[in-house]
Amino acid sequence: MSLELFKKQLKTGDFSNVYLFYGEEAFLKDYYLNQLKHKLVEESFADFNLNVFTGKHVDMQQIWDAVESLPVMAQYKMIVSKDSGLFKSPRAAEKEFWENVLADIPPHACVVFYETEVDKRSKLYKLIKKNGLAVECKYQKTIDLVNWVERVLTSYDKKMSKQDIYYLLEHCDTGMTNVKNEIDKLVSYCRERKYISREDIDKICTKSTESRVFHMIDALMENNTQRALESLNDMMILREPVVKILALMARHFSGVLKVKLMMDQGMSTGEITSHMGMAPFVVKKYMKQAGHFSARYLHDMLHECVKIDTAVKSGKVSEKVVLQTLVVQCGSRMGR
Numbered sequence: 001m002s003l004e005l006f007k008k009q010l011k012t013g014d015f016s017n018v019y020l021f022y023g024e025e026a027f028l029k030d031y032y033l034n035q036l037k038h039k040l041v042e043e044s045f046a047d048f049n050l051n052v053f054t055g056k057h058v059d060m061q062q063i064w065d066a067v068e069s070l071p072v073m074a075q076y077k078m079i080v081s082k083d084s085g086l087f088k089s090p091r092a093a094e095k096e097f098w099e100n101v102l103a104d105i106p107p108h109a110c111v112v113f114y115e116t117e118v119d120k121r122s123k124l125y126k127l128i129k130k131n132g133l134a135v136e137c138k139y140q141k142t143i144d145l146v147n148w149v150e151r152v153l154t155s156y157d158k159k160m161s162k163q164d165i166y167y168l169l170e171h172c173d174t175g176m177t178n179v180k181n182e183i184d185k186l187v188s189y190c191r192e193r194k195y196i197s198r199e200d201i202d203k204i205c206t207k208s209t210e211s212r213v214f215h216m217i218d219a220l221m222e223n224n225t226q227r228a229l230e231s232l233n234d235m236m237i238l239r240e241p242v243v244k245i246l247a248l249m250a251r252h253f254s255g256v257l258k259v260k261l262m263m264d265q266g267m268s269t270g271e272i273t274s275h276m277g278m279a280p281f282v283v284k285k286y287m288k289q290a291g292h293f294s295a296r297y298l299h300d301m302l303h304e305c306v307k308i309d310t311a312v313k314s315g316k317v318s319e320k321v322v323l324q325t326l327v328v329q330c331g332s333r334m335g336r
Helices: 002-012 026-040 043-049 060-068 092-103 123-131 142-155 162-171 176-190 198-204 209-221 225-237 242-264 269-276 280-290 295-314 319-332
Strands: 018-022 050-054 077-082 109-115 133-136
Touching (some): 002 026, 018 123, 043 050, 060 077, 060 092, 060 109, 092 123, 123 133, 142 280, 162 198, 209 225, 209 319, 269 280
Parallel strands (some): 050 077, 077 109
């Protein structure tokens, strides 16, 4: 509802005095923030009418001066606070300051917060809900991502089959920004050629380490330890840090275990996706793997990852050998 109202405001020009754009999907937060900026701030007067404060514990007096000062040749002065942490763990003085500001914002000021995590129980969040708009930017549903990719490709006069769009999404790092970067690379590579193929994706796109770990676990799921070792070797050749691979494996086994337990409780795909806070297509892959692994196996493998991570960081073992041993153990314990 808040997003629909925001889109309506962009059309009518009847804006609120305070906004909060929050959530995991940075691409959408950037997009909505820029849409608002385009409407409120004329570029030639940006030095006078736009103030951006980044990070935690910024100078509150500077913020106060920005809020109170009048705009120059414009209706609004835009004050942006990015990644402040105010809605998660504010200091007492900051909390009191912003509660006072938000309770009585001057009509010429438009205060915009750009955050990842928020506590919806906080007074600051409730003040924004009361006096303005809080727009949540979640990871998009798979079908919405597919439709968005099609629109982006159309803007470049390019085409890709739906199956290959799904393939592209599965191999990219999470987030629309990363997907857009890979599309730009593909468009540049294909030049005048209208159709982008799976072969182009394999040649040009950077597969995320997480995607490679997914494929390695898929190989174990199919009792193909040799292919899993080949996937591991590919990551080693690319000089992926061992601690990163271990961390992703641990996170993967932990995610699949959580999904399996939720599936056992009878939770729906939508409920699981909401609870996990991940892209829907990632959760669906977790759900697929959860059907092949026992809870005991997942718990044991998670424990092994943590144990080996400690050994690697102590410098007492060969990183390559210990990872290969872990993959072999993962394969040998299948079915337990």
